[in-house]
Amino acid sequence: MSGRVQGVWFRAWTERTALELGVSGWVRNAPDGTVEALIGGSADAVKQMVARLHDGPDMARVDRVVTLPAEVDEVPGGFEIRR
Template sequence: MSASMIRRRVVVHGTVQGVFFRDTCRREASRHGVNGWVRNRPDGAVEAVFEGTVDGVGSMISWTRQGPPSAQVERVETAEEPFEGLAGFGVRQG
């Protein structure tokens, strides 16, 4: 495993459900070569895990601060986690 590979968990608060946040996130992750997953939370937030290069994950975190055009992001919480080596990027239910 390369030291340049990182993992971050983000929780995005605001008007982020029902605005194609998850599907757009999946497409952005693919574009940046980032693995992981994204899901809606019962509290109205969206949670995601991003794994990849520092640049790729950084780009995804930056993207979550705005999200897709219909989203209204109020705040983004970011936590560092140990890299697991996930493959692909999926949209999870609940």
């Protein structure tokens, strides 16, 4: 995700939203100032998560969300904020 995604609690919001929707994976800040996430779960839950990422938390301004497929075995159980 790119836009104003730093300093607005984006990762914490992503973790809470993921837990609410029952998706697994992680979220982290990338060196270039974007936010990266790996998300897995049912197709419907992942679709809902991606839709919510387009809006982000209240103080965020999300300009772009890029999605790429991932292998199922790459997604860890639970959801965590990575450093």
